[in-house]
Amino acid sequence: MRTISSLLTVLAVAASLASAALVSGRGPRPGQIKNLVTFGDSYTDVVSTGDNAIAWPVFAAQDGNLELFPFARSGATCSNNITFRPFPSVFESQLPLYFSEVRNGSLRLNAEETVFTLWIGTNDVGVNSLLVGQGGPGATVVNTTRCAVSWVKTLYDSGARNFLFQNMIPLQKTILYSADSYPNRYWTAPRNTTEWSVFMTEMTTAGNALSRALLEMLAPKLPGAHLGLFDSHQLFEDMLSNPAKFLNGTVPPNTTGAIHQCFFDINESTSDLNNCTTVTGPAADSFLWYDELHPSEQTDRNIGKAIAAAVKRTSEQYTTWFS
Structure with a gap:
């Protein structure tokens, strides 16, 4: 398995510098935020949703009256120049679309009343990307993390002033990246599942620590801005360790299976997925995962509730405001 010693060295230096640069703050005032602008991947997309249902931003908007x-x-x-995938990346597609709508007048937002969120990284470190060595030359989680943090400065320079950065979840605890994973829709080829799980643990842990350090260093350089970190990683750890508090379906809480699971038979000559199972009705609210990679709708309800509480300033449980 590849080493990430150089990554950890950079991380240690960044964390040391961050402690000296930290400027504490209070974030936006309670009730100040009225608009929610979201960037990210399938965990946040409200049209092509990862849970095949309602995504967390919809719940956040409802709960927070946003x-x-x-x-x-x-x-x-974050960028197809670092980890290429044939999908609309943050820097090559999502931000240009946002800036285009601002320029043509179709999007008019009061900066003081608007919070911008970013939840990215799952595809950057996953299959077809860093996990299997398919990034750009020399690309590591340092590059993808720096890219994500630079999203803040890019929007700040355009006039945005309120930011909530969402870190990576413990991806090694999804079915896809767990040590006891199985061939599924996202990866059918042979693999060392234990190696994948260990490496994913290293990347998410190191990437999250680095993003926190970089955000702490960035905050004092953005006069008039409120910059916060939403700890998605801890929220998922809490849901995994105490599922009964978050999952309320009609069957016992389930954090190891999924609502929609498909087992791929590697001995079959066809590439079709088979042996699929789908949970329907109220029982689905007992599941943390929708499929082998994506959170369920019930999990998204919990994410939306926590994000709404963060931006409305009714709870600081998962949020640290650096400015």
Whole structure:
């Protein structure tokens, strides 16, 4: 398995610098935020949803009485120049679309009343990307993390002032990246599932620590801005460790299976997926995962509730405001 010692060295230096640069703040005032602008991948896309149902931004807008402006697109990475995928990335597609709508006047937002969120990284570190060595030359999680953090400065320079950065979940606990995974729709070829799980743990842990350090260093350089970190990783750890608090379906809470699972038979000559199972009705609300990679609708309800509480300032449980 490849080493990430150089990544950890950079991380240690960044964390050391961050401690000196940290400027504490209070974030936006309670009730200040009225608009929610979202960027990201299938975890945030409200049209091509990862859970085949309602995505968390819709729940956040409802719970927080916010107007939603969604720019996240399924399959996205931070930049296709770092980890190429044939999907609308943040920097090559989502941000240009946002800036285009601002320029042509179709999107008019009061900067003081608008919060911008970014939840990216799942595709950057996953299959067909860093996990299997399919990034640009020399690309690591350092590059993808720096890219994500630079999203803040890019929008700040355009006039945005309120930001909530969402870190990566413990992806090694999804079915796709768990040590006891199986051939599925996202990966059918032979693989060392234990190696994948360990490496994914390293990338998500290191990437999240690095993003926090970089955000802390960036905050004092953005006068008049409110910059916060939403700890998606901890929220998922809490849901995994205490599912009964978050899942309320009609069967016992389930954090290891999924609503829609498909087992691929590697001995079959056809590439068709088979042995699919789908949970329907109220029982689906007992599942943390929709499929082998994506959170369920019930999980998205919990994410939306937590994000709404963060931007409306009714809870600081998963949020740290650096400015």
